[in-house]
Each structure stands twice: as structure tokens, then as C-alpha cells.
Amino acid sequence: MRPGLLRRRRDKAERQARRTQRRFARRQWRRRWLKWKPILAVVVVLALVGTGVWLLWFSSVLAVKTVVVQGATTVTEAKVRRVAGIETGTPLVSVKIGRAHDRVAALAGVESVEVSRRWPDQVVIDITPRTAIAVIDIGGKLRSLDKDGVVFGSYKKAPGDLPLVETPAGTDQRALREAASVVAALPPEIAKITDHVEVRTVDEISLALTKGRTVQWGSSADSAQKAQVLLALLDHPASVYDVSVPGQPTTK
Missing domain, CATH: 1.20.5 (Single alpha-helices involved in coiled-coils or other helix-helix interfaces)
Incomplete structure (x- = not known):
């Protein structure tokens, strides 16, 4: 081969x-x-x-670096952060959102609050503040009163654009709530001639009108009807108007 x-x-x-x-x-x-x-x-x-x-x-990548407070007008942001108890450096996943919510919600000036995580490193506390519908004089101290009868804030001098409510110290929450409902129900024609609202119990609410006149209002029930009856009665001069039972009003 x-x-x-x-x-x-x-x-x-x-x-x-x-x-x-x-x-x-x-x-x-x-x-x-x-x-x-x-x-x-x-x-x-x-x-x-x-x-x-x-x-x-x-x-530290996903740890809390900032606690953002939004909407705080009736309480300071510093107080909200302090009460919430959320420390910077805490892992964001371990932040007790529910506990922080309950602590902030307990503040008198807070109507509602939402607490949430904002990844990667923030906790957001979004507050809906209470809104004053009246100034309440409790034992000589001026405070704010909201629509739910909650007392919050304080004043050195009563602002002129809010109605005044007077009540003795120790008045219970239900009576304050009734008073707030009465204030909210007053039509402008009555509100502008009302010097102040007096509250003693749930069904012992009265209006102190200008010219020394008094209105026995009772509870907040049927306030709209009571207001209409009172407007009609004001055409008849009197010192006391009783509309606590609007179907049977009286004057003195």
C-alpha cells in the first residue's frame, strides 16, 4: 500500500x-x-x-431614613413623629404600621390618619386634621370644638369668625356632640344674632341671643324645624323663646 x-x-x-x-x-x-x-x-x-x-x-438599604408627615395643621409635625414612635434606621418591613396609626389617631387634633410604607426608605403619615366649627369656653379656658363634639387646640383669644359655646367643666362628650350639632344646624339669620350657645346636658342646650333674649333649644333633635319655628317667633318680641318641642313653642 x-x-x-x-x-x-x-x-x-x-x-x-x-x-x-x-x-x-x-x-x-x-x-x-x-x-x-x-x-x-x-x-x-x-x-x-x-x-x-x-x-x-x-x-440599611431598605431601612427608614425619613418619616414624612402630611396635613398636620392642628398638631406639630414633630409631635406626630414623636407619638408615632418610628425610629430612623428601623428596617422598613418591620415598622409596626398599625401601632403608629393608633398612637397618632389618639391625638385630639387628628380626625383621621393613614400610615403607609413608601419604598425604599420612607414612612408616610397622612393626617386629616379636625376643623373647628366653634370656640368652646370650658371653665374659662378657650378650646376648639369640631362637628363631632371633640375638644382640641386652644386659644388665647376667641376668633371672631367662630360661634362661642359655653359649658361648665366636666360636661360629658355626648352633650358636647349635641351642642356641635346645634351650632352646625343654625341658619345664618340666627347665627348672626346668637351671642353664644350654652350647654349643660344632652337636652339642656340654649341660645343666648342679642338684646338679652334666650332660646330654650333642648337637644339637637329636629334642629332644622326648631330653627324655622324660632325665625317665625322672633317677629313677636319676648325675652324667652322655647322651641325644645317645635310643635308646641312658647314665649315669655
């Missing part, structure tokens, strides 16, 4: 052997991959979970 032909056959056999070896190696690698693939997947998942736990609970 000629040397050239023999060499070509040998080279072909070697190439065939290398191809066979490569195919075998690939099959071996695929078998190993199929064996290790689930293990590697578990390792990757555990690594991701571990990284997430670290980020959420232990790193």
Missing part, C-alpha cells in the same frame, strides 16, 4: 476517534448537568432568598 494512502486512512481514523470522544464527553456533561441542575437551582433560590432577607431585615 502506498504511504500517502496509508497516512490519509490513519488521519481519517484519528478524526473519527476525536469526534467519538467529543460526543461521549458531551453525553457525560449532559448527564452530570441533569444530575446537578436541581441542586444548583435550589442553591440559587436559597441565595436569592438569603439576599432578600438581608436586604429587608438587616441592611
Whole structure:
């Protein structure tokens, strides 16, 4: 056999052997991959979970950097932050939103509040403040009174644009709520001639009008009807108007 032909056959056999070896190696690698693939997947998942736990609970990346207070007009932002008790540096995920909500909601000047997380590093406290509908004089101290009869805030001098309510110290919450309802129900024609509203109990509410006149109002029930009856009675001069039972008003 000629040397050239023999060499070509040998080279072909070697190439065939290398191809066979490569195919075998690939099959071996695929078998190993199929064996290790689930293990590697578990390792990757555990690594991701571990990284997430670290980020959420232990790193400063997702920790509280700022407590944002919005809408605070009847209480200072500093007081809201202090009462909420949320410390900077606390992992945001571990902030007790419900506890902070309850603490802030207990402030007298707060009507309602929402506390929420703002990722990655803020807690937002959004306040709806109470709105004064009257000034209430309780035992000589001037305070704000809202529509629900809640007393909050204080004044050195009563503002002229709010009606005045007077009541002795110790008046209960129900009576204050009734008084607030009466104030809210007064039409402008009566409000402008009312010097102040006096409250003693739930059904002992009266109006002190100008010119020394008094209106026995009773409770806040049927206030709209009582107001209409009073407007009609004011055409008849008297010192006392009793509209506590609007269907049977009297004057003195």
C-alpha cells in the first residue's frame, strides 16, 4: 500500500476517534448537568432568598431614613413623629404600621390618619386634621370644638369668625356632640344674632341671643324645624323663646 494512502486512512481514523470522544464527553456533561441542575437551582433560590432577607431585615438599604408627615395643621409635625414612635434606621418591613396609626389617631387634633410604607426608605403619615366649627369656653379656658363634639387646640383669644359655646367643666362628650350639632344646624339669620350657645346636658342646650333674649333649644333633635319655628317667633318680641318641642313653642 502506498504511504500517502496509508497516512490519509490513519488521519481519517484519528478524526473519527476525536469526534467519538467529543460526543461521549458531551453525553457525560449532559448527564452530570441533569444530575446537578436541581441542586444548583435550589442553591440559587436559597441565595436569592438569603439576599432578600438581608436586604429587608438587616441592611440599611431598605431601612427608614425619613418619616414624612402630611396635613398636620392642628398638631406639630414633630409631635406626630414623636407619638408615632418610628425610629430612623428601623428596617422598613418591620415598622409596626398599625401601632403608629393608633398612637397618632389618639391625638385630639387628628380626625383621621393613614400610615403607609413608601419604598425604599420612607414612612408616610397622612393626617386629616379636625376643623373647628366653634370656640368652646370650658371653665374659662378657650378650646376648639369640631362637628363631632371633640375638644382640641386652644386659644388665647376667641376668633371672631367662630360661634362661642359655653359649658361648665366636666360636661360629658355626648352633650358636647349635641351642642356641635346645634351650632352646625343654625341658619345664618340666627347665627348672626346668637351671642353664644350654652350647654349643660344632652337636652339642656340654649341660645343666648342679642338684646338679652334666650332660646330654650333642648337637644339637637329636629334642629332644622326648631330653627324655622324660632325665625317665625322672633317677629313677636319676648325675652324667652322655647322651641325644645317645635310643635308646641312658647314665649315669655
